[in-house]
Amino acid sequence: MLRTEEMLLNVGPQHPSTHGVFRLVLKIDGEIIKEAKPVIGYLHRGTEKLAEDLQYTQIIPYTDRMDYVSAMTNNYVICHAVETMMDIKVPERAEYLRVLAMELGRYCSHMLWWGTFLLDFGATTPLLYAFREREMALNLLNELSGARITFNYMRVGGVKWDAPEGWIEKVKEFVPYAREQLKGYSEFASGNEIFQSRMKGIGKFSKEDALNYSISGPSLRSTGVKWDLRKNEPYSIYDRFDFDIVTQEAGDVWSRYLVRLGEVEQSLRIIEQACEQFPSEGDIMAKVPKIIKPPKGEAFVRIESPRGEIGCYIASEGKKEPYRLKFRRPSFYNLQILPKLLEGESISNLIAILGAVDIILGEVDG
């Protein structure tokens, strides 16, 4: 007697395409997914709980390890939250350094995503090209902060190190090069028939779904919602730069791909303008008390990280440690729609859909 039955398949936590220790329990019929259940928490380190016993400056290195691909934005969000509570005015030079660092971080993050995402489709070459350029940007950040990935660069009230001599010139030189390479990527990868046929129409969700699931960042913008905190709620000095919000209408994997590549271009524009406007001198730290004690109360700030809206909530009792610290981690929220998207898809599409979410497990698990 012929009979078929559903198979339970464990994808992860050790799997080449889950981008970390992410686990999916799939019910499959042949290669078609009937039901998908994500299991997370393998990388949970309790950042928020640990923060309750740490001084504010000591929390910053922990945020580096949350979204380890764009640590600068994480650095910024905690500093920004404390500065908002204490009403600290950050010096101009420090603001420019922060923006430069964050946008270079965004560039690195999107490059890493681009390379690994295409690697998920079995194309090995883009990864190496992406990493080559990313490495150059990381070297710039390394010169600035002394670290490649976990920068620990920003402080409440400013930044830790000033730009070394000639650094701005190096960044200026890097921008046209990166732009040139970006054009090459579009020619050799985005135009590829197989890539397009594997991305188009896959993992579609509507504008309403995206808003209901509280999706943010490129995934939200791929559905046509023009929402970027850098424009809509300008923080730092983002109101001084001229750049566009990249949106697409379709809401599928392909439009998420295009949004991210477009954002790289916009980041390069911001870097270029920031280099032009960079003040020749000035302080890099505001006058901040040695021991930071925000006044009693609470604050919530949100900024645009490469993955979406990263938020930081602080409840303070006026002590040197926070009473409660909470991060709104965009990867975690962007992941919630996954079971819905995966239903009825094949295993090959699973890889594309999961890759397009751009999850960083350090951030998902906190």
Next chain:
Amino acid sequence: MMQDLLHSEPGLLNFGIVFAGAVLLLFVILGFVTYGILAERKVLGFMQSRHGPNQVGGPWGLLQTVADVLKLLLKEDTIPKLADRPIYIIAPVIAFAPSFMVMAVVPLTDKLQFADVGVGLLYYIAVTGLTTIGMLMGGWASNNKFALLGGMRAAAQMISYEIPLVMSVVGIVLLTGSMNLNDIVAAQENLWYIIMQPIAFIVFFIAATAELNRVPFDLAEAENELIAGFHVEYSGFRWAMFMLAEYVYMFAMASLITVLFLGGWLPLFSFLDFIPGAVWFALKFSAVIWVLIWFRATFPRMRPDQLMEMCWKVLLPIAIANIFLTAIVKEILNLF
């Protein structure tokens, strides 16, 4: 020479010579596999702006593959507890043996051929089909869900792609009037079949890439989806057998493409015939291998359903249309 031996009196000496010849061929192929892998890694490195192997055995990493094979030989031989032991053990052998068997009929030059079989082409295509069974057995016997999925993919893909593969060469058989590979080469004296049968060449090349399980058709072992596909549980020398089968097939398929479409050992222009046929064969053969490596560096993997669609809805109709076209053109030419 080998032909005479095959038809000679059965005796210990003749058997010994044939056996020695086969062993020699095996070593030639193993030599190719050793340096084919190195070449692949070097070319990939070149295309991906990195160095490739450059430590073991001199500046070009000449002994890299040797070291890799030694490592594989010394590795612990693991068999999963719940695996179907006999099938698990025999699967790599079944996958490998046909890949070497097909080399018997491929004429490397006009003299160097082991068996001048009348239906050489048919023999080649029939025997390659056996490897699928080895892969499916490996995937099934591993008792691993990913391996099973990989094995099923391998079976579906390779059986489907055999059809356009066969259909595309029918045009050549029509033109030559023979399935003998020697005759096919001889018929290309004036014009190669790549020019006379361009459609067949494209269909054949695509189908051959799929048969070889190479990018963009490496679905059976899609490492990003199925981890390693049908050989996920294999390690050490058993795994090496699967890999060996893959690379020997690459050798065989590149040879077959050279013979069918690129004029085999014939020179590019007739005034260049002072260069030995073996050199011509090697040059053309290397060009085919280069293209296969180039594919690997540039293409992403296709999705299984797209792959099937392309096979049945695109390649097969084109191949059949090519047969009709060839037959009609041949008849018209015969009128004059």
